Amino acid sequence: MKPKALFILQACALAVFLAGVLASIATIRQNLDLRGKIRNKMETLAQLVAMKQTRDRHQAALRVFEGLSNTSPVSLASLGHATVTNALPEIRERESRNLTVGWTLRQMEVVFSEVNLSQIPGFLQAVEMQRPPWRLVECTLASSRQADGLGRAVLILEAAGKTGRQTTEGGRRTTDNKTH
Amino acid sequence: MPSRPRVCYGVALSGSAAVTVRAWRSSGGTVRQAVLTKGETAARRSAGGLAESARSGDVTVGCLAVQESLTLWLNSPLVSRAKAEKVLPSLLDIQLPFPVEDCMYRFVEFRRTPEGTISALVCAARREAIQACLERYQAQGTDPMLLDHEGLALWTQSLVERPPAESRRGPAPYRVLICLADDHATLVIGCGERYGNAHSLQMPSSPMSNDDLVNRLQLILHADLPAGVGVQWLFCGARAGEAAVVDALYRSLTSVWPGTLTLIEKPASFLARALCVRALKRGPLRCNLRQQTFTHPAVRRAADGRARAAAVGILIAGILLAGFSLTSRLLGERRFNRIKSEIAAVAGELAPGVTIPYGREIPEVQKAWEKQVSQTAPFIDAFAPSLAVRLAEVIKAGQASDVRFETLSLRRNSLILTGVTEDWDQCGQLEQRLKALGYTVKLERQEAVAETEVRFTVNAEGGGP
Structure with missing residues (x-):
C-alpha cells in the first residue's frame, strides 16, 4: 500500500472512530435523559393499568348482574313474612339512584319491632342469597327490657335492580312511603 | 515479518564463510537451534533464500562487525530520561569522528548513574559500513531482515549461556569475551551484566604472531580494566577450538588479570546462535541497524500491514461505535414511543371521548373515572364480604x-x-x-x-x- 493511501486510510479510520466516540457520548447523554422520561411514563402507565384493572373488575361485576335471569330484587316484605315469625317489618325506601345502563340502586330501611333477635341473621342470610342480592349496609339492634331475646332491629339494605322506577333529577329520591 | 517470529535464521560471516543457525520458538517459549550444514544452507539459497523466508514469516538476521561500528556509553547531565533522549544525539555527534547524519544509530540501553543522571548506550555505524555489510551478506546469497551488532549479540548470548555468578560481596566481577574468528578477533568487555565496550583486532596469519595479538589485547584491556582485578575469561569463535591459541592467550592475560577460563560449547556457531536468540526473544540490548532507507522490504511490508490492520481495526471500531450508538438511540426512542402509545391507548379506553392533553393522562382519566365509578361501584360491592x-x-x-x-x-x-x-x-x-x-x-x-x-x-x- 502506498504511503499516501495508508495515510488516507488512517485519517479516515481516526475520523470515523472519533465520530463513533462522539456519537456514543451523545447517545449516552440522550439515553440518560430518555431513561428518566421512560421511568415517568412507566409510572403513569402503571397507574393507568391499575385503574383499568379496577374498571375491568367493575365491568366484570356488572356482567354478572347482566347475566342474571331476574334483574329485579325480591320483595323484602315477602321475605320478612317467610323468615321472621310474629313480626311484621316496616319497610320504607330511603334512597334510590340511577346506575349504569338501566340499573337502579335502591336503599331500603327495614324495621322489626319486638322481634326475636335470633331470627335476624336468618332474615339477612335469606335476603343476601337472592339474585340480585340485598346487601346489609347498616344494622342497629336494641334489646327489649320486657323480655329476653326480643328487641328492635333496624336494618338498612340496598340492592341494584332493573325495576323501571322513575327517579328525580340527579338520580336521587327519598321517600317515606311504607311499601307493605 | 511478524512482530514476534517463530522461526529465525541467524547468519554470521567469518571471513569468506557464513555460519547459519536455524532456531525456532516452541509453544512453551523455549528456543531450539540447529546449525545448518553447508548442504542445507545451499539448499535454502536455491529454494529462494530470504524471499522465501519473508513469505513464510521466518526471519533472517545478520550482524554488523565490531570493526565497522561502535558502541559508546554517553553520559548526559540531565535527570529526566525524556529530556536526555533529546540531547543524546547531539552528544553523540560530538563524540563521533564523522557527522551523525552519515550514520545509523540506536540507543539500546538507558541507565541512571549514581548521581541520578541518565547514561545511555548507543550503537552506531556509518551508512557506508552498513551498505558494505549488506553487500557481503548478499554475496553469500542472503539478505538479512535485521542487522544486529556483533558485540551486543556476543555479550547477551554469553549472559544467556554462561550467567554470571552472583557475587554478594564486593563489586560485580569483570567478564571478557574473546571471539576468535578466522580473520579477526572480537573483544567484548563488561562487568556483571553491564555491557562495557567491544573491540576488534585482525587475527595474525601465523601462530608465531600470537605475541603480537596478546600485546594488542593487553593494550586494549589496560584501558578498560584495572590491573590485577579478577576476570572471567570466555572464548568462542571458529578458532576457539584451537587449544594452543586459547592457552597462549589465557596464560598471557591471566598474568595481569587472573581469572577462570570458560570455553563456550559449540564455539563456531555462538554468534549465529546469539543472533537467533535475540531475534526470537525479548531482552536487553536489542538492536537493529537496518532502519530507514536500509529497511528490508519484507519488514517494511510487515510494518505497513500492521499499520493497515490497526487502521482497519480502528475504522471498524468507529463504525461499530457509531452503529451501536444509533441502534441504542433508535431502540430507546422506539421504546419511549411504544410506552406513549400504550398510555394513549389505555387512557383512551378509560376515558372515551375525552380529549387528553399530553402529560395530563392521570388527572383526566381520574376525572372521567370518578364519574363512572359511582355508577358501577354497587356491582363490585356486591362481591365484597357481607x-x-x-x-x-x-x-x-x-x-x-x-x-x-x-x-x-x-x-x-x-x-x-x-x-x-x-x-x-x-x-x-x-x-x-x-x-x-x-x-x-x-x-x-x-x-x-x-x-x-x-x-x-x-x-x-x-x-x-
Missing part, C-alpha cells in the same frame, strides 16, 4: 364472653355496643375478641353501684369486611 357475616361474628364474640348486649349498631368500619355483664373481666374478654376481629376497641366500664352488673360501652373502628 356485613351480615360480621354481625354474626360480633354476636358470637358477645356470647363467648358471656355479656349481654343492650344495643348494637354496626356499620362498615364501625361498631357501637352497649350492654351489661356480671363480671368486670368479661368486658376485657369481649375487648380481646373484638380486637381479634380487627377492630380498634375503646372500652368504657361503669362500676356497679346500685346494680350487681357492670355496664359497658364499646366504640370500635376498623375491622370492617
Whole structure:
C-alpha cells in the first residue's frame, strides 16, 4: 500500500472512530435523559393499568348482574313474612339512584319491632342469597327490657335492580312511603 | 515479518564463510537451534533464500562487525530520561569522528548513574559500513531482515549461556569475551551484566604472531580494566577450538588479570546462535541497524500491514461505535414511543371521548373515572364480604364472653355496643375478641353501684369486611 493511501486510510479510520466516540457520548447523554422520561411514563402507565384493572373488575361485576335471569330484587316484605315469625317489618325506601345502563340502586330501611333477635341473621342470610342480592349496609339492634331475646332491629339494605322506577333529577329520591 | 517470529535464521560471516543457525520458538517459549550444514544452507539459497523466508514469516538476521561500528556509553547531565533522549544525539555527534547524519544509530540501553543522571548506550555505524555489510551478506546469497551488532549479540548470548555468578560481596566481577574468528578477533568487555565496550583486532596469519595479538589485547584491556582485578575469561569463535591459541592467550592475560577460563560449547556457531536468540526473544540490548532507507522490504511490508490492520481495526471500531450508538438511540426512542402509545391507548379506553392533553393522562382519566365509578361501584360491592357475616361474628364474640348486649349498631368500619355483664373481666374478654376481629376497641366500664352488673360501652373502628 502506498504511503499516501495508508495515510488516507488512517485519517479516515481516526475520523470515523472519533465520530463513533462522539456519537456514543451523545447517545449516552440522550439515553440518560430518555431513561428518566421512560421511568415517568412507566409510572403513569402503571397507574393507568391499575385503574383499568379496577374498571375491568367493575365491568366484570356488572356482567354478572347482566347475566342474571331476574334483574329485579325480591320483595323484602315477602321475605320478612317467610323468615321472621310474629313480626311484621316496616319497610320504607330511603334512597334510590340511577346506575349504569338501566340499573337502579335502591336503599331500603327495614324495621322489626319486638322481634326475636335470633331470627335476624336468618332474615339477612335469606335476603343476601337472592339474585340480585340485598346487601346489609347498616344494622342497629336494641334489646327489649320486657323480655329476653326480643328487641328492635333496624336494618338498612340496598340492592341494584332493573325495576323501571322513575327517579328525580340527579338520580336521587327519598321517600317515606311504607311499601307493605 | 511478524512482530514476534517463530522461526529465525541467524547468519554470521567469518571471513569468506557464513555460519547459519536455524532456531525456532516452541509453544512453551523455549528456543531450539540447529546449525545448518553447508548442504542445507545451499539448499535454502536455491529454494529462494530470504524471499522465501519473508513469505513464510521466518526471519533472517545478520550482524554488523565490531570493526565497522561502535558502541559508546554517553553520559548526559540531565535527570529526566525524556529530556536526555533529546540531547543524546547531539552528544553523540560530538563524540563521533564523522557527522551523525552519515550514520545509523540506536540507543539500546538507558541507565541512571549514581548521581541520578541518565547514561545511555548507543550503537552506531556509518551508512557506508552498513551498505558494505549488506553487500557481503548478499554475496553469500542472503539478505538479512535485521542487522544486529556483533558485540551486543556476543555479550547477551554469553549472559544467556554462561550467567554470571552472583557475587554478594564486593563489586560485580569483570567478564571478557574473546571471539576468535578466522580473520579477526572480537573483544567484548563488561562487568556483571553491564555491557562495557567491544573491540576488534585482525587475527595474525601465523601462530608465531600470537605475541603480537596478546600485546594488542593487553593494550586494549589496560584501558578498560584495572590491573590485577579478577576476570572471567570466555572464548568462542571458529578458532576457539584451537587449544594452543586459547592457552597462549589465557596464560598471557591471566598474568595481569587472573581469572577462570570458560570455553563456550559449540564455539563456531555462538554468534549465529546469539543472533537467533535475540531475534526470537525479548531482552536487553536489542538492536537493529537496518532502519530507514536500509529497511528490508519484507519488514517494511510487515510494518505497513500492521499499520493497515490497526487502521482497519480502528475504522471498524468507529463504525461499530457509531452503529451501536444509533441502534441504542433508535431502540430507546422506539421504546419511549411504544410506552406513549400504550398510555394513549389505555387512557383512551378509560376515558372515551375525552380529549387528553399530553402529560395530563392521570388527572383526566381520574376525572372521567370518578364519574363512572359511582355508577358501577354497587356491582363490585356486591362481591365484597357481607356485613351480615360480621354481625354474626360480633354476636358470637358477645356470647363467648358471656355479656349481654343492650344495643348494637354496626356499620362498615364501625361498631357501637352497649350492654351489661356480671363480671368486670368479661368486658376485657369481649375487648380481646373484638380486637381479634380487627377492630380498634375503646372500652368504657361503669362500676356497679346500685346494680350487681357492670355496664359497658364499646366504640370500635376498623375491622370492617
